Amino acid sequence: MNQVLLLLGHIGAVARLTGRTFSEMLKPPYEFPLLVDQMDQAGLGSWSIAVLTALFTGAVMAIQFAVGLEPYGASLYTGKLVSLGIVKELGPTLTAVLVGGRVGAGFTAEIGSMNVTEQVDAISALGADPVRKLVVPRVLACLVMLPLLTLLADFVGLFGGMLVTMDEVGITWRFYVDQVIDTIDVGDLMHGLSKSLFFGYFISIIGCYVGLNTRGGTEGVGQATTRTVVAISITVLVSNFMLTKLFFTLAGG
Amino acid sequence: MATPVQPTFEEPRGAASGAPPIITFRGVNKAFGKNHIYENLDLDVYRGEVLTILGGSGMGKSVTLKMLIRLLEVDSGSVTAFGEEVTTMSGKQLLGLRRRIAMLFQGAALFDSLNVAQNIRYPLIEHNWGTRGEQDKRVTEVLEMVGMPGIEKLRPSELSGGMKKRVGLARSIAVQPEVILYDEPTTGLDPLNVRRINGLILRLQEQLGVTSVVVTHDMDSCMTVSDRIAFLYERRMSFVGTLAEAKAAEFPPLEEFLQGGRGTLDDDAAALLAEEGVNA
Numbered sequence: 354m355n356q357v358l359l360l361l362g363h364i365g366a367v368a369r370l371t372g373r374t375f376s377e378m379l380k381p382p383y384e385f386p387l388l389v390d391q392m393d394q395a396g397l398g399s400w401s402i403a404v405l406t407a408l409f410t411g412a413v414m415a416i417q418f419a420v421g422l423e424p425y426g427a428s429l430y431t432g433k434l435v436s437l438g439i440v441k442e443l444g445p446t447l448t449a450v451l452v453g454g455r456v457g458a459g460f461t462a463e464i465g466s467m468n469v470t471e472q473v474d475a476i477s478a479l480g481a482d483p484v485r486k487l488v489v490p491r492v493l494a495c496l497v498m499l500p501l502l503t504l505l506a507d508f509v510g511l512f513g514g515m516l517v518t519m520d521e522v523g524i525t526w527r528f529y530v531d532q533v534i535d536t537i538d539v540g541d542l543m544h545g546l547s548k549s550l551f552f553g554y555f556i557s558i559i560g561c562y563v564g565l566n567t568r569g570g571t572e573g574v575g576q577a578t579t580r581t582v583v584a585i586s587i588t589v590l591v592s593n594f595m596l597t598k599l600f601f602t603l604a605g606g
Numbered sequence: 607m608a609t610p611v612q613p614t615f616e617e618p619r620g621a622a623s624g625a626p627p628i629i630t631f632r633g634v635n636k637a638f639g640k641n642h643i644y645e646n647l648d649l650d651v652y653r654g655e656v657l658t659i660l661g662g663s664g665m666g667k668s669v670t671l672k673m674l675i676r677l678l679e680v681d682s683g684s685v686t687a688f689g690e691e692v693t694t695m696s697g698k699q700l701l702g703l704r705r706r707i708a709m710l711f712q713g714a715a716l717f718d719s720l721n722v723a724q725n726i727r728y729p730l731i732e733h734n735w736g737t738r739g740e741q742d743k744r745v746t747e748v749l750e751m752v753g754m755p756g757i758e759k760l761r762p763s764e765l766s767g768g769m770k771k772r773v774g775l776a777r778s779i780a781v782q783p784e785v786i787l788y789d790e791p792t793t794g795l796d797p798l799n800v801r802r803i804n805g806l807i808l809r810l811q812e813q814l815g816v817t818s819v820v821v822t823h824d825m826d827s828c829m830t831v832s833d834r835i836a837f838l839y840e841r842r843m844s845f846v847g848t849l850a851e852a853k854a855a856e857f858p859p860l861e862e863f864l865q866g867g868r869g870t871l872d873d874d875a876a877a878l879l880a881e882e883g884v885n886a
Contacts, residue, residue, distance in 0.1 A: 471712065472715045475716075477676075479729040480701050480705060480781075
């Protein structure tokens with residue numbers, strides 16, 4: 354019971370932080386250098402893990418479908434299944450879990466250490482607002498970069514799937530590409546990318562929130578970082594189900 | 607140094623001037639969870655004085671400083687600065703307050719991601735202080751003031767503890783505050799740096815007329831810099847008075863504190879030595 358109350362308390366506090374973040378986000382002057390810095394660190398710094406994960410996820414899906422569909426003589430449809438799976442589910446979700454682990458933990462560690470060394474207090478004392486200086490650029494960076502990384506992961510995942518499908522099923526790349534284009538429409542792509550926008554928000558706000566509430570010196574920072582990774586992974590996976598359900602409902606499907 | 611040295615105070619300053627206090631705490635209560643650290647705390651700070659807050663570790667001395675610039679909220683009670691209520695200030699008023707009252711944090715709290723010059727320019731930018739050129743000039747000026755010219759390009763990680771404190775102080779005085787809050791300014795420093803910091807506190811008071819509130823448990827530093835002492839004991843300022851009054855006060859917890867435990871330590875050491883002598 355206590356744990357439930359604690360969780361509700363955190364959710365309420367995250368909601369308040371969200372409110373402040375978005376209202377500060379709209380007010381000039383805009384801190385472009387801070388934003389660019391975060392986009393570089395969080396986004397560009399994560400492309401390699403996003404690409405690597407997507408490549409092998411696409412490949413392994415292709416193997417499973419190619420082999421699994423063979424008894425039914427349906428191996429030729431591998432491309433269709435791989436492309437739907439990647440673009441709507443695994444592209445956004447796996448990218449969010451992996452990038453979230455990296456980026457969110459980084460946010461918590463950085464803001465958490467600033468907090469325990471009173472640098473966050475110093476920001477206030479020197480006449481600035483920690484939410485503007487620390488949270489806004491990170492949330493914005495993730496809102497922009499996560500969909501972009503997901504788009505990249507989608508393409509690389511489809512490519513990985515193609516290589517394996519060509520080998521396992523013996524189709525040409527042209528046949529595979531036609532199949533993908535045939536299967537995926539803009540709606541499917543947007544379905545995945547919209548989810549990644551929400552994931553970007555969850556990753557950044559959780560990373561910042563836990564960082565701002567870090568106590569207890571360097572040991573506290575370590576514990577906080579672990580908590581962030583767990584919280585982000587769970588939030589992404591649980592919200593993925595809810596968002597998917599919501600999008601299907603909205604689309605009338 | 608470029609700034610001419612002019613004695614600012616011709617007349618008695620601080621509490622002796624008869625002027626009303628510039629900072630007041632009235633009936634302040636504060637608790638962290640079940641841990642009540644202040645009950646009905648009162649305190650006055652007068653313009654131009656150095657007031658030292660003494661008290662044991664973990665009693666929440668620095669909480670007073672943080673409440674004054676709203677880094678922490680009071681649970682109840684009133685805090686005023688320059689005649690205005692701090693606890694209900696709007697964001698804009700708070701910005702103005704934080705320009706007039708600066709704080710030197712215990713670990714200096716320099717931003718690791720910025721170099722020394724960028725650290726010092728930070729409050730100047732936030733308070734729209736002068737042009738870029740004037741800001742650069744001010745950075746050089748305050749670094750000279752704390753006796754560390756020419757280190758603009760260094761990163762905080764390249765500085766020693768004492769240097770960090772002085773850069774932190776340079777950053778605090780950059781926007782020319784009227785009050786500076788020092789949180790354990792000499793803790794963890796070597797004797798030379800302790801003397802430097804004490805000297806800086808006094809110089810800022812004498813040359814610039816800055817009011818200082820110092821939180822410390824370093825008795826030597828307290829004796830050197832203080833005009834008045836406030837002793838935090840049993841969740842309130844149990845004793846407030848001048849240095850001379852404090853020395854004469856018949857209040858055992860304060861007496862013990864002012865002696866810095868020296869008497870007992872010496873006794874302990876003597877006992878220990880005697881024991882060792884016997885054993886040898």
